[in-house]
Amino acid sequence: MTDSRPDQEQRLEGVRRRLADSPALRELIDRKAKAGELPADLVPPRSVDALDRGSELESVLGVDSLEAIVRRVGRPPLVVRNDAVELEELPDFPAGTDALIKGAERTVRSVGRVEFVNHAMAWGGTGWVIHEEGDSARIVATNRHVAKVVAQRGLDGSGVFLRAPFTGLPYGAELDFKEEVDSNPGDAAPVRVTAITYLADDAAPDVALLRIEGDDLPSALPLADAGAESEQLVAIIGYPAYDSRNDASDQARYFRDLYEVKRFAPGRVMQALGDGRALTHDCTSLGGNSGSPLIGLDDGRVVGLHYAGQYGIANSAVGVDTLRRLIDGERPALSAGFEASRERRATAGTESASDGVHRPDFFDGRAGYDVDFLGAGLVAPWPGVPAALEPGLAHPSDEDAARPFELRYTHFGVKYHLARRQPLITAVNIDGEHPVRIKREGDKWFRDERIPLDAQLGRDDYGDPEIDRGHMVRREDPNWDPDASGPSDVTQRARLANDDTFHYTNSALQHSRMNQGKQLWQGLENYILDSARTEGFKACVFTGPILRNDDPMLAAGLPVPQEFWKLVVMPATTDGAGPRLHATAYLLSQGELIRDLLQKRSRVEGLEGFVLGAYRTFQIAIADLAEATGMDLAAYVPFDPLGATRIGTEAIESGEPLFVPLGTLDQIVT
Known part of the structure; x- marks a missing residue:
């Protein structure tokens, strides 16, 4: 029997040389190791003297495709x-x-x-x-x-x-x-x-x-x-x-x-x-x-x-x-991972053990998001969706021609991105004067039959421990009723609003690392409602993920958003000039969007040493948020207090993105 050890040693030496000579290959190994894509016994130290599985490492890295001399003579290059x-x-x-x-x-x-x-x-x-x-x-x-x-x-x-x-x-x-x-x-x-x-x-x-x-x-x-x-x-x-x-x-x-x-x-x-x-x-x-x-x-x-x-x-x-x-433009229908996810959902039926499905008639009478909710002639329209994204939005079976794409729920609405299988944007009316407190217990999530079921995720799709199932419209936000006798009076309308938030159409894939920055993020609406600079205790809140083609694939064969934005709109304190709006925008991020704005505006000096930190909350100028996301937010730009500050004026004049890292809620510019 021929001893194959010399061939193994020669191949291993090749791996050692490539690791020593190629920073890019070391970077690839580090990235895959950190992402958990290498088996533990294949993660090599900086010195690979002990590495004896070179060919398998190459295979896992995806660099096993050789370029080879096939005939040792007779084939001159x-x-x-x-x-x-x-x-x-x-x-x-x-x-x-x-x-x-x-x-x-x-x-x-x-x-x-x-x-x-x-x-x-x-x-x-x-x-x-x-x-x-x-x-x-x-x-x-x-x-x-x-x-x-x-x-x-x-x-x-x-x-x-x-x-x-x-x-x-x-x-x-x-x-x-x-x-x-x-x-x-x-x-x-x-x-x-x-x-x-x-x-x-x-x-x-x-x-x-x-x-x-x-x-x-x-x-x-x-x-x-x-x-x-x-x-x-x-x-x-x-x-x-x-x-x-x-x-x-x-x-x-x-x-x-x-x-x-x-x-x-x-x-x-x-x-x-x-x-x-x-x-x-x-x-x-x-x-x-x-x-x-x-x-x-x-x-x-x-x-x-x-x-x-x-x-x-x-x-x-x-x-x-x-x-x-x-x-000619033909493309493979689906990636293997996505197809497997879809097949798993199909073979599992329309629901997993703990999930449910609501038929279209279940939603009869749902009014959805009210653009006139703030009263006094103030209108808070949906942000305009970029034209490139509109073809990917769902058309609910009960779609109102005057309100295209909106899945209408109690006190809120959703515009849903079919390919990404999560909301593109949500809009909710909040009445801080008539809240109803509903205890959270025994969560049960549902799919909504007004759009294709196979375009919605389910419980199994959130099996990855690094992925959270996050409400886009917070559970508490639509839980209000002017007819309730008090916060403890759980009326039918308040109960419907609470339960409506537990639909997968209102759920976004979120990386668990985001929990580091959620405390401020989740307290924004309450803080602003309680602010002395606003009145009426009413707000309209828009929330959405920032969708990128390079979002990491971490669950269900789908990309997981790395950033989310929020726009809070309410009546401003009257100053004798009549009713007007007050609007502020926020970003939950490691800083990717801000970095992209710096690069887009050629502010190279701002990128020197730029490091993506932990997830945290930023207040960001509405105009900058609009530019970065492609959303039409023109209706709210004139009412953004951030641009009226001295720092804001200087940033606008110099072309700098305008943002404020928030350490505490009282740092919000209102």
Whole structure:
């Protein structure tokens, strides 16, 4: 029996070297370890001398896709210089192959190196132009595992750039179409990636699509009309880098210590795609070839997207049919995690053991949120929802055409985001003069049949101990009745209001860390109602999550919001000028929204040393909240006291975001 220990040691040494040489890989390990995504016995110390499970660690990290030398001889990776392929002897190929290579030479101009911005890793793979959008925009194809170095998949399937953990600056990416042998630094002309239009789920083919914009961009490579055939002559174009996962002597012979420049590597298709078989080839590749186009030498058309390989065995590629469907706009229906969650809900029936369902007729007579509640001619309209979000809102079966999207409950309303399966915004009327105190006991949560049940979460979806089921409209807020004889008189209307808050349509996914900052957050409305600067003891309160594509996936296959906002509106103290509004806005956050505003306004000096702290409550200018969320809050901006302060005036004049970190409630600017 052959002793496999030398191979294991060689592979382990490769892992050690990659940990030592790559801050980005260490960062990836740290991030996954902190998120609990690594088994405890795979979490490596800074020194990996004791690590003996390198291949499994690579698999868990998602970096197990090798770039490999398949044939140790006969597959030279040809150097590209000035957009021309420099030929070598090709004894392992049929006569005329050199002419085919020169005929396909035009393709090299459309292949670039994927470089990273604000990341410890300077570059990560190869990309090539797959589609043209007019004269000044192109779509570039690369691998998911390349893009995921700096980005995260959003709920809509696009990619969102992550942020550097220490500086807080967003990562970015560029395509450099030169980076050839003997190219001068001045020849580099990187083109910035303006968007990641598609980032495959881990259960989908390893593809990412990047959008670039600029002048004199390369042409798109044509896609083959049919899939690659076995034994077809092909080549990959990319940027192989020294890779400790391959034999060092093989690399030295093929590459002559010249790495990280563009190369054209001919080979053959080993296995055609179909009948449960993957598309494989034997073109020589190394780390850095991830995302290379697999090109048929007979006509220079792309037959696949290279993504992985195994030393001495085969390299693999995504087939051209998949690429064509993605360019045509087709997308995998659901990610694996989301589909599993949905299937679990379906097989469990419409409710779990402790959940219930209310039919549409249960809500007959519910008035919902009253925009005229404050009286004296004062109107408190719903904030305007961004046009981009409106198509994702639910249409209740009893929708009032004059009040679109509103799920009407007792003294409050909800506008519900179907894809995120939680409220986009809630609105509640609070009567502080006629409260009814209802003891909380035996919580029972319900789904609301006025919107699709499979668009609502349930008890099982909150099984993650790090996820809380949080009321968007506080349970106590709508519990009032002018007809009650006193706070202890639990009338039918007050009871309905209390029970209505226990619908999943009023529940948002919240990370348990938010509890650190909830004490102030939950006391805001009561404090302002009791403030001597307001009168009438009435308020209208709007609350919503701040939805981002890069929110972490922590439950039910759905992103969990990291921030929430609140707008409190009430009558102001009269000053002889007639009734007017008083409006203040708040943010429960670690500071992400504030950081984004600083960056958007190019206040780079404000980002230096910016650190996301613990969750806490901020008072924020309504105008700034509107800009950051896209909500139309114009009706309330003139009535915000924060902007009338000296600090507020200075901030507005200088373009600074206007906010006040709140340590105690008496710090609120009213």
